[in-house]
Amino acid sequence: MEIKALAICGSLRKDSYNRKLLALAKKIVADMDMECAELDLKKLDIPMYDGDIQEKGLPKSVLAAKKEIENCDLLLIASPEYNNSVSGVLKNLIDWASRGNNSFDGKVAAIFGASMGQFGTVRGQLHLRQILAYLNVLIVAQPQVYVWSCDKAFNSDGTLIDAKTADLLKQLIAGSVALVKCKK
């Protein structure tokens, strides 16, 4: 069965730790012989959600993002935690992609994140779970993947120092793929 994954990073920063974590998730997906595209939010440069813009028609960047989301089976979302919630960039994408039709409807997502704090995006991921649940996105309950003190969490080759967290990421993706297969 062909499964298409779509990677999304909630940070625009070039040296983002979440981008590093997402790169590991993409590698796991590639090792499972699955296709994985990336929605590059920096390149897409989606405007801030504005109902007046929407009334004139969804912007091209939003239509492109919606198409990518609708074409995938599995979303891989790495988001930083900003002030105990998801990043504004990610929330803006979600808000736009839920307009017109809800592009997230019925998708499966694997969510994970890295932060400087000691809780490793726990609170941001709770919000993300809640937002995506409203949009009818399925997320496995366990395992949950949190990378804390992210500036000290990676080896120079981009792998995670903590083998247990690396394994949890694999388990999360395997569980999410199994959920996609159940749905298909």
Ligand SMILES: Cc1cc2nc3c(=O)[nH]c(=O)nc-3n(C[C@H](O)[C@H](O)[C@H](O)COP(=O)(O)O)c2cc1C
């Ligand atoms: C606006 C803002 C709010 C932040 N809030 C939190 C927070 O609530 N919890 C936390 O652990 N780190 C917080 N941080 C620090 C981030 O964890 C850190 O900047 C991290 O490197 C961001 O992810 P990135 O490396 O993928 O860009 C915040 C950073 C910014 C810029």
